[in-house]
């Protein structure tokens with residue numbers, strides 16, 4: 001349903017009411033998400049606490065933690081500090097969580113005493129200073145909250161962006177990034193100070209300084225140094241950008257100059273359609289503000305219920321019939337040709353490239369009014385994301401092509417089952433201990449030119465045994481890539497198995513230096529996660 005003009009206002013009202021709710025909440029024990037309301041009283045009333053899963057954005061059946069004993073919802077940094085101080089006293093494991101926008105059960109350990117601090121209501125933005133180029137943001141601030149705040153004041157965070165409904169603190173903690181070889185695209189690259197509540201319950205300020213091991217650990221901490229309570233973040237004057245997209249034949253990428261295609265732009269990526277042997281090639285760059293009056297607004301995830309139901313039944317039948325998967329890849333590819341943008345003022349679809357608009361709206365955007373997301377309508381997915389040195393990009397993509405062809409030779413046609421194809425992203429080198437795009441590592445690979453990320457989302461059927469079409473293929477492909485290439489896992493897009501396989505590629509010297517900082521911040525290991533355990537730093 002189009003709602004011209006009312007849209008921006010209703011978005012604003014939503015955000016405001018979220019603030020209002022938050023300010024009235026006290027730090028009391030909340031039921032873990034994923035537990036029925038009727039169970040809540042049992043959880044809080046009995047002294048013998050029953051643990052329950054804490055779910056990702058995908059909801060029930062998709063645990064971020066398999067068992068937690070409580071979920072706290074503080075509304076200030078002081079309250080976060082108090083909760084950690086109590087946890088220190090009682091030796092209770094604790095993890096911070098933003099929006100749960102991650103995959104797999106890797107947020108916590110499996111210790112059922114674990115507690116969660118949900119940061120959603122700790123979301124003040126203050127000390128805005130465009131001349132100095134910085135602003136203070138609290139743990140629960142999301143990209144779209146900050147973008148709205150900054151846009152109203154003529155500012156932006158540049159390219160340190162991930163997706164709209166995700167916290168900046170959660171993104172910095174886990175090394176999240178956008179796609180660029182030319183500009184810094186790690187969200188952490190935008191952080192000037194990171195304030196962390198350590199394992200004694202004290203708030204520590206870690207200031208950007210590449211010669212300081214505490215900074216190099218805090219820059220991608222995996223939450224192992226403690227909850228990030230707030231950050232001082234870099235800002236720039238707001239600017240407009242264009243977005244353009246072309247379709248390339250598979251050979252043009254697999255045998256092409258991948259670095260040359262991506263590095264000229266402020267941000268650029270590919271989407272791969274392996275059955276059709278095509279790529280979409282998307283790129284963005286700034287333009288003078290007076291280039292166009294158009295205010296384009298991107299949406300990657302907007303769907304109507306009808307569209308979702310159609311996709312769901314086709315995708316579910318693709319669990320059994322490869323023909324459905326071929327049909328859906330063709331459909332998704334066709335839908336992905338025209339701009340996935342609306343005009344922000346009129347909410348009308350924009351039909352031609354390039355698209356112009358304000359940087360956040362064009363680079364990220366959000367949801368169109370009246371639409372939901374895939375996950376709102378029961379479309380669930382898994383993913384796998386590995387980063388490789390961009391100098392080996394052609395070899396990696398050709399190896400994946402060979403894996404697809406090997407299946408085809410057995411009579412099994414593999415496709416992309418995701419609405420925007422297989423996401424091929426890039427990252428400029430950025431130095432810290434645990435980031436996906438760090439360099440000078442003992443593997444001897446040349447990471448200094450940046451990395452290519454192979455991000456392979458796939459549909460998880462909601463029928464039968466729930467396994468994907470040709471399920472073993474996904475696991476075999478991950479193993480092949482990890483065994484044959486230097487690579488690093490994205491910290492929230494991989495299974496425990498992938499971390500176990502991938503640990504051999506991490507630099508033992510950096511792990512050791514990270515662990516030394518971790519032991520100073522959290523000597524009791526209260527902030528431990530399975531990821532920290534698997535890579536040997538917890």
Ligand SMILES: Cc1cc2nc3c(=O)[nH]c(=O)nc-3n(C[C@H](O)[C@H](O)[C@H](O)COP(=O)(O)OP(=O)(O)OC[C@H]3O[C@@H](n4cnc5c(N)ncnc54)[C@H](O)[C@@H]3O)c2cc1C
Pocket residue numbers: 057095096097098099100101102103106107108119139162163165166167168169170171173174175176177178222223226227228229492529
């Ligand atoms: C639709 C979608 C699109 C995405 N797009 C991208 C992308 O383009 N690029 C990319 O790199 N990633 C992307 N991600 C992954 C996402 O950026 C990360 O999973 C991010 O960590 C999620 O942040 P969150 O606020 O939802 O945190 P949660 O999912 O709640 O937590 C994630 C992890 O961070 C820790 N954590 C959260 N908050 C804090 C804190 N304040 N202090 C310390 N630790 C904390 C948690 O303990 C947990 O281990 C995407 C995810 C989704 C669902």
Ligand SMILES: *[C@@H]1O[C@H](CO)[C@@H](O)[C@H](O)[C@H]1NC(C)=O
Pocket residue numbers: 057099100165367
């Ligand atoms: C943001 O994510 C949370 C958790 O998944 C969800 O409850 C909320 O509705 C989302 N908000 C928007 C604007 O999508």
Ligand SMILES: *[C@@H]1O[C@H](CO)[C@@H](O)[C@H](O)[C@H]1NC(C)=O
Pocket residue numbers: 288290291
């Ligand atoms: C935009 O502004 C610049 C500088 O003010 C001017 O030189 C240019 O002609 C303008 N372009 C358009 C298309 O109006």
Ligand SMILES: *[C@@H]1O[C@H](CO)[C@@H](O)[C@H](O)[C@H]1NC(C)=O
Pocket residue numbers: 431440
């Ligand atoms: C990387 O290694 C080079 C050569 O050994 C050195 O000059 C440079 O300072 C190192 N960079 C970092 C960030 O450690």
